[in-house]
Amino acid sequence: MRAARRDLRGAGRSDDGHEGIGYRPRVNPPIPPQPATAHHTRFDRLDALRAAAIVWMAAFHFSFDLNYFRLTTQDFYSDPFWTWQRTCIVSLFLFCAGIGQAIAVQQRQSWQRFWRRWAQVAGCAVLVSIGSYAMFPHSFISFGVLHCIALALIVMRLTARWGRWLWALGLFAIALPQVVQQAFFDTRWTNWVGLITHKPITEDYVPLFPWLGVMWWGLAAGQWMLAHRPAWLAGALPGALKPLEVLGRWSLSFYMLHQPILIGVLWAFVSLRSG
Secondary structure (H helix, E strand, O other): OHHHHHHHHOOOEOOOOOEOOOOOOOOOOOOOOOOOOOOOOOOHHHHHHHHHHHHHHHHHHHHHHHHHOOOOOOOOOOOHHHHHHHHHHHHHHHHHHHHHHHHHHHOOOOHHHHHHHHHHHHHHHHHHHHHHHHHOOOOOOOEOHHHHHHHHHHHHHHHOOOOOHHHHHHHHHHHHHHHOOOHHHHOOOOOOOOOOOOOOOOOOEOOHHHHHHHHHHHHHHHHHHHHHOOHHHHOOOOHHHHHHHHHHHOHHHHHHHHHHHHHHHHHHHHHHHHO
């Protein structure tokens, strides 16, 4: 019996130590799948740069509001000091938006999330048009910076995989209005394209051409930095710039709130002074 038991205990392994017929190897219990967690790097430097653009924009708007309430006298429509500032502010704002799209594509932002963010931008653009019509019925904003961003976001999403061609497309978009102007695009319903023969009378005008080119360059630059110099976007910031980092994450909210607040404060000031 003892020999038989020894035979049974050894039946699963051959003399050379390998498993034989009937041997059941010990199997470790399966490891339960871990819940997927989405980890996205915070791009603090981009947030700070975006915040710098909107703070500059707020300062520009405050100066414009002072002029509107006749507390100062400035020519915002033809004085190069103001017109060039506006060009630089809008360029920086759109360039940052292009970089943001490069990050969104790298992080595999879903179309559902894209459309949700797009709806916020487009909705705010509609509110800008309504609010500006209340203040400037003859020169209200029909296609300003938010309108341009809303349309350009779709273009960025569809062309994000075009690689180095984005640089050429950006140059094409910037140069096109310089060589193509048609009276057809001079109406309020068509001037959003940008191929106009004269500038429309409006408080803000950011047509698709040439400004689409700035966003394309931002997209191309963002993709290059993510591939070769990611620290330029995600590196640590000095403590003094932390407020800009936070503000940059809430840029749309700040953009929508700063003008009503500034106008309200100045209106109250003028009313109290005159009363």
